Amino acid sequence: MLTIDGFKQALRHAQSEIEANKDTLTDLDRAIGDGDHGINMSRGFEAVVAVLDDDYASLGDLSRKVGMTLMSKVGGAAGPLYGSAFVKAAPKFGDATEADFKLVKEALLEASTAIKARGKSEVGQKTMVDVWEPFLSDLSEADDFDAKLDRLVGETEDMIATKGRASYFGENSRGTVDPGALSSSIVLKAIMKEVE
């Protein structure tokens, strides 16, 4: 079950993991982008943690607030993507104060759909979609969530980017893990840990 406190704990955990991986995210984005992903995600999740002391009536309210905070605080391409993910997951959580595995999966599927729509991207383009969509498409409660996420992040290494700034690197984008895929795995691991 994901409770409101559990959701808050997941976001705090995500923030500390992003902080621990900030330099890695920066290095990856420097290799195939503009090098701002670590700083942007760090700033965004610090802002998220700052709103967690407030009271929320439902998982939907919390998810909406998180999304709007990320939208305004995370720069680059990632802000609108992560922001819309949490904003669009909010109606699926609705007034619920706790969510079972099925509801969490449904809400995350809404988030994944929002990311694809906002980024106009599909699987195979070396973006965060390559983590979100395959992670959720056949997700079962019995899965080893962390192992599945690590595998999907690793699979972006051999892909050639055809979307966003990384696509300018063409063939040279091969050999680098997508930074958005890595940050997505961090966020999803933190959430799934609280659902287990």
Ligand SMILES: [Mg+2]
């Ligand atoms: Mg960037």
